[in-house]
Amino acid sequence: LAQELAGGPPELFALTLARHFVDNIGPVEGARVTIEEYPWERVSVDGRPHAHTFVRRGGGNRTTTVTVEGSGENQRAWVVSGVTDLVLLKSTGSEFRGFLVDEYTTLAPAIDRVMATSLVARWRYADSVGDTHTSEEFDWDGIWNGVREVMLAQYAQVHSFALQHTLWEMGKGVLDGQASVVELRLEAPNKHHFIVDLTPFKRSNPGEVFYAADRPYGLIKAAVERDDVPRAELAWDAWPPVDRGPG
Amino acid sequence: LAQELAGGPPELFALTLARHFVDNIGPVEGARVTIEEYPWERVSVDGRPHAHTFVRRGGGNRTTTVTVEGSGENQRAWVVSGVTDLVLLKSTGSEFRGFLVDEYTTLAPAIDRVMATSLVARWRYADSVGDTHTSEEFDWDGIWNGVREVMLAQYAQVHSFALQHTLWEMGKGVLDGQASVVELRLEAPNKHHFIVDLTPFKRSNPGEVFYAADRPYGLIKAAVERDDVPRAELAWDAWPPVDRGPG
Amino acid sequence: LAQELAGGPPELFALTLARHFVDNIGPVEGARVTIEEYPWERVSVDGRPHAHTFVRRGGGNRTTTVTVEGSGENQRAWVVSGVTDLVLLKSTGSEFRGFLVDEYTTLAPAIDRVMATSLVARWRYADSVGDTHTSEEFDWDGIWNGVREVMLAQYAQVHSFALQHTLWEMGKGVLDGQASVVELRLEAPNKHHFIVDLTPFKRSNPGEVFYAADRPYGLIKAAVERDDVPRAELAWDAWPPVDRGPG
Amino acid sequence: LAQELAGGPPELFALTLARHFVDNIGPVEGARVTIEEYPWERVSVDGRPHAHTFVRRGGGNRTTTVTVEGSGENQRAWVVSGVTDLVLLKSTGSEFRGFLVDEYTTLAPAIDRVMATSLVARWRYADSVGDTHTSEEFDWDGIWNGVREVMLAQYAQVHSFALQHTLWEMGKGVLDGQASVVELRLEAPNKHHFIVDLTPFKRSNPGEVFYAADRPYGLIKAAVERDDVPRAELAWDAWPPVDRGPG
Numbered sequence: 003l004a005q006e007l008a009g010g011p012p013e014l015f016a017l018t019l020a021r022h023f024v025d026n027i028g029p030v031e032g033a034r035v036t037i038e039e040y041p042w043e044r045v046s047v048d049g050r051p052h053a054h055t056f057v058r059r060g061g062g063n064r065t066t067t068v069t070v071e072g073s074g075e076n077q078r079a080w081v082v083s084g085v086t087d088l089v090l091l092k093s094t095g096s097e098f099r100g101f102l103v104d105e106y107t108t109l110a111p112a113i114d115r116v117m118a119t120s121l122v123a124r125w126r127y128a129d130s131v132g133d134t135h136t137s138e139e140f141d142w143d144g145i146w147n148g149v150r151e152v153m154l155a156q157y158a159q160v161h162s163f164a165l166q167h168t169l170w171e172m173g174k175g176v177l178d179g180q181a182s183v184v185e186l187r188l189e190a191p192n193k194h195h196f197i198v199d200l201t202p203f204k205r206s207n208p209g210e211v212f213y214a215a216d217r218p219y220g221l222i223k224a225a226v227e228r229d230d231v232p233r234a235e236l237a238w239d240a241w242p243p244v245d246r247g248p249g
Numbered sequence: 250l251a252q253e254l255a256g257g258p259p260e261l262f263a264l265t266l267a268r269h270f271v272d273n274i275g276p277v278e279g280a281r282v283t284i285e286e287y288p289w290e291r292v293s294v295d296g297r298p299h300a301h302t303f304v305r306r307g308g309g310n311r312t313t314t315v316t317v318e319g320s321g322e323n324q325r326a327w328v329v330s331g332v333t334d335l336v337l338l339k340s341t342g343s344e345f346r347g348f349l350v351d352e353y354t355t356l357a358p359a360i361d362r363v364m365a366t367s368l369v370a371r372w373r374y375a376d377s378v379g380d381t382h383t384s385e386e387f388d389w390d391g392i393w394n395g396v397r398e399v400m401l402a403q404y405a406q407v408h409s410f411a412l413q414h415t416l417w418e419m420g421k422g423v424l425d426g427q428a429s430v431v432e433l434r435l436e437a438p439n440k441h442h443f444i445v446d447l448t449p450f451k452r453s454n455p456g457e458v459f460y461a462a463d464r465p466y467g468l469i470k471a472a473v474e475r476d477d478v479p480r481a482e483l484a485w486d487a488w489p490p491v492d493r494g495p496g
Numbered sequence: 497l498a499q500e501l502a503g504g505p506p507e508l509f510a511l512t513l514a515r516h517f518v519d520n521i522g523p524v525e526g527a528r529v530t531i532e533e534y535p536w537e538r539v540s541v542d543g544r545p546h547a548h549t550f551v552r553r554g555g556g557n558r559t560t561t562v563t564v565e566g567s568g569e570n571q572r573a574w575v576v577s578g579v580t581d582l583v584l585l586k587s588t589g590s591e592f593r594g595f596l597v598d599e600y601t602t603l604a605p606a607i608d609r610v611m612a613t614s615l616v617a618r619w620r621y622a623d624s625v626g627d628t629h630t631s632e633e634f635d636w637d638g639i640w641n642g643v644r645e646v647m648l649a650q651y652a653q654v655h656s657f658a659l660q661h662t663l664w665e666m667g668k669g670v671l672d673g674q675a676s677v678v679e680l681r682l683e684a685p686n687k688h689h690f691i692v693d694l695t696p697f698k699r700s701n702p703g704e705v706f707y708a709a710d711r712p713y714g715l716i717k718a719a720v721e722r723d724d725v726p727r728a729e730l731a732w733d734a735w736p737p738v739d740r741g742p743g
Numbered sequence: 744l745a746q747e748l749a750g751g752p753p754e755l756f757a758l759t760l761a762r763h764f765v766d767n768i769g770p771v772e773g774a775r776v777t778i779e780e781y782p783w784e785r786v787s788v789d790g791r792p793h794a795h796t797f798v799r800r801g802g803g804n805r806t807t808t809v810t811v812e813g814s815g816e817n818q819r820a821w822v823v824s825g826v827t828d829l830v831l832l833k834s835t836g837s838e839f840r841g842f843l844v845d846e847y848t849t850l851a852p853a854i855d856r857v858m859a860t861s862l863v864a865r866w867r868y869a870d871s872v873g874d875t876h877t878s879e880e881f882d883w884d885g886i887w888n889g890v891r892e893v894m895l896a897q898y899a900q901v902h903s904f905a906l907q908h909t910l911w912e913m914g915k916g917v918l919d920g921q922a923s924v925v926e927l928r929l930e931a932p933n934k935h936h937f938i939v940d941l942t943p944f945k946r947s948n949p950g951e952v953f954y955a956a957d958r959p960y961g962l963i964k965a966a967v968e969r970d971d972v973p974r975a976e977l978a979w980d981a982w983p984p985v986d987r988g989p990g
Contacts, residue, residue: 029596041307042338047402055405058336059307060288089305091289102521108943155294158302202849210252274843349770355696449602499951535801536832541896549899552830554782554800583799585783649788652796704746 011142012037016068032071039064062088080237084124091118096162116195173226185227258389259284263315279318309335327484331371338365343409363442420473432474505636506531510562526565533558556582574731578618585612590656610689667720679721752883753778757809773812780805803829821978825865832859837903857936914967926968
């Protein structure tokens with residue numbers, strides 16, 4: 003199978019492999035396959051891309067988790083694709099104020115702040131009549147790239163009133179642009195960049211020196227879905243645990 | 250200090266900070282500063298780089314460790330710069346055979362293999378009369394980029410007889426091209442991509458399906474230095490431990 | 497709250513904190529709190545436990561995740577407790593054979609093997625009429641210890657035909673012994689200890705030398721539940737992500 | 744070799760293995776072997792230790808790194824043993840005040856604080872005439888346990904004026920008690936437990952509620968050695984990198 007499907011989209015490989023187990027192995031009634039794909043780019047030598055040497059680039063890893071259950075006409079399939087390790091930062095265009103204040107509130111409002119995160123996003127595919135997209139003709143690669151592109155553009159262009167607000171606009175942008183996506187689940191740790199208070203040293207700090215904290219932090223989770231979203235059933239059970247694998 | 254030196258090379262910032270502690274704080278006789286710099290690129294929106302939004306890219310993090318000791322005319326300084334997390338892979342142009350064989354040898358020779366690693370490289374600067382380069386005029390950024398470029402080019406272009414051989418050629422290439430670098434230390438885990446043996450299933454596997462193993466592995470370490478290298482003294486004590494920090 | 501509830505079971509603290517947010521903060525309709533508790537023991541000095549010095553011990557961390565939703569009489573609560581990082585090994589009393597064989601099978605049957613895992617277990621509490629146990633009188637500590645004890649005893653005493661078999665017996669043992677537990681979810685990576693094949697060197701290896709591999713591995717997941725288990729609703733949404741925190 | 748040396752101290756196994764490579768394999772002039780040993784205890788079933796089932800316990804992993812160089816009468820050997828992952832906490836008996844204050848100081852003095860760390864300690868063996876202890880008769884296990892015991896006792900019993908002070912007393916205690924140890928190197932991240940300031944909420948906090956921070960932190964390093972310590976030569980080159988292995 004690996005030989006036959008080399009180079010195709012990971013979703014198709016996962017579908018074929020999961021169906022192989024369910025269809026061909028007696029006792030297997032359901033199967034789930036998760037794939038993680040790492041991005042590479044060619045090493046540049048004398049200004050030209052090298053023929054067979056690659057360097058790992060950033061920009062997020064592509065993931066997919068496919069669940070197949072049942073046999074024959076009753077066979078069902080769910081496809082959840084996503085991106086992990088997508089580290090984003092905007093140096094302005096972000097504020098956080100006007101929040102609920104009670105007697106325990108110590109956080110000061112921010113009118114201009116650095117906003118950064120390491121995004122994990124996953125989205126579920128389904129077609130207009132509620133079935134899951136599993137066809138070979140489906141443009142898995144093009145749609146995956148389109149979803150990622152919209153999320154990046156929204157992160158950049160939305161003037162953010164909160165990381166939660168930005169996540170909502172990212173999800174909304176994807177649902178508006180991609181008819182085959184019916185639901186997104188996003189996890190975004192708030193990677194704080196706190197402005198350092200230099201007033202004890204009688205210096206001002208006009209957005210120049212920050213402390214990049216990773217604790218304490220808020221791990222913001224958001225789900226954005228269509229009003230008429232078909233039921234998820236087994237799709238999100240597919241949410242894989244964090245893999246501490248090779249990378 | 251952070252305000253004054255913003256945007257300059259990390260080596261200069263580390264030198265200034267270390268000297269501040271040694272020169273201005275009574276009991277401090279020596280100081281060591283380590284900096285790690287992460288690479289970012291602008292998010293592309295509608296094909297154009299965005300004004301204030303960035304995505305972490307790969308290609309390795311830049312590091313520097315500076316050690317300063319003593320005061321006045323006797324003050325010494327050592328600068329070791331480097332790159333970490335530089336993940337490289339070449340899909341051909343690599344072999345491993347002709348090695349020593351004894352009664353415990355089970356490894357088969359390979360005439361064409363995938364070679365991959367996650368490189369950590371560090372190199373020590375010193376000038377022609379043996380003193381350490383610590384001047385502000387020194388082109389820290391240009392030389393760092395030059396060292397990285399030569400290492401990538403050598404990794405790509407050298408037909409490799411062993412990962413050790415490639416490391417040697419990478420180090421030699423840097424010493425040949427950069428007069429200010431006198432010694433390199435390289436750590437390269439052998440990230441094996443074993444060809445899967447499909448003969449039990451009566452199929453051939455002409456370089457198509459690999460198993461990306463990360464254990465067991467060899468962690469190859471190499472030091473490459475000039476014949477007339479000045480003594481390292483405290484420079485390599487500066488080798489920092491692995492930081493499990495924010496990233 | 498932290499002051500008032502200090503020293504009590506983490507489940508009670510999580511319940512109180514989650515209810516605080518839902519009951520007292522206007523816009524909050526639901527809340528989820530996850531707690532991880534690390535085990536410590538007193539340092540022994542001259543054979544006696546020291547008054548105020550502790551060393552982290554193993555044996556697994558205690559976790560709980562509490563979800564509260566709704567207000568007044570309609571308020572619901574779900575409690576899922578668990579243990580993570582419980583590293584277990586049995587040096588005999590484990591086999592794996594008689595499994596399904598097809599044309600792709602290369603695994604050899606094992607009649608006596610080392611079986612090891614790093615267990616993550618979580619279990620859901622509910623009372624006999626289907627409501628969730630959330631009472632202060634509930635013996636959170638005693639039951640947590642009881643569940644852990646039964647799992648360890650089953651791991652030790654069951655002659656294992658597969659890690660899956662052992663997980664089933666561990667879950668069954670808990671359900672038999674603890675009326676308040678209605679469902680368990682277990683994750684157990686198969687930490688292989690492969691016997692090293694010394695026949696190329698003309699030596700036998702009667703269970704003496706092993707290779708402790710961690711890849712490739714099977715991450716075995718199992719759910720064990722009562723026949724009449726009440727619906728889980730939001731309970732398992734509570735399954736927390738892996739925390740990379742201080743530890 | 745693994746069969747013959749099973750059950751003996753890791754230092755002896757490492758010595759034998761390193762010498763095998765240097766003595767028996769033509770081109771090898773030097774070898775370094777690092778071993779990590781994990782602690783286990785028997786699972787308790789019905790109050791009795793089980794015959795063949797074990798649970799990983801805490802209290803630190805034992806390590807050793809042995810370097811062998813040269814042949815025949817000129818062969819040299821260095822042994823550095825240690826402990827990693829030894830997580831310690833004392834809830835009182837620790838202060839930090841009277842430190843140097845300049846215009847950048849914001850840290851407040853503490854007269855009673857929680858002090859915690861995750862200790863990595865390594866120590867070098869040498870005998871009274873400067874040669875390295877490599878004999879089979881040497882009590883590797885007993886001395887290793889003795890060193891660990893003294894360090895724990897000092898951590899507990901010394902009233903600490905700083906983590907640095909405690910490390911010094913730990914090192915001194917070992918050198919006083921163990922004639923064969925000539926030098927220790929200690930790494931101790933300051934795992935802060937900051938008292939939470941409840942005064943904004945008009946509550947006192949008499950040592951009840953802490954925030955367990957892991958960043959920012961100081962990674963305290965200390966070396967403690969005898970006045971007449973023999974030269975270390977290759978011993979500390981042996982300091983192994985952090986292994987992200989199976990565990």
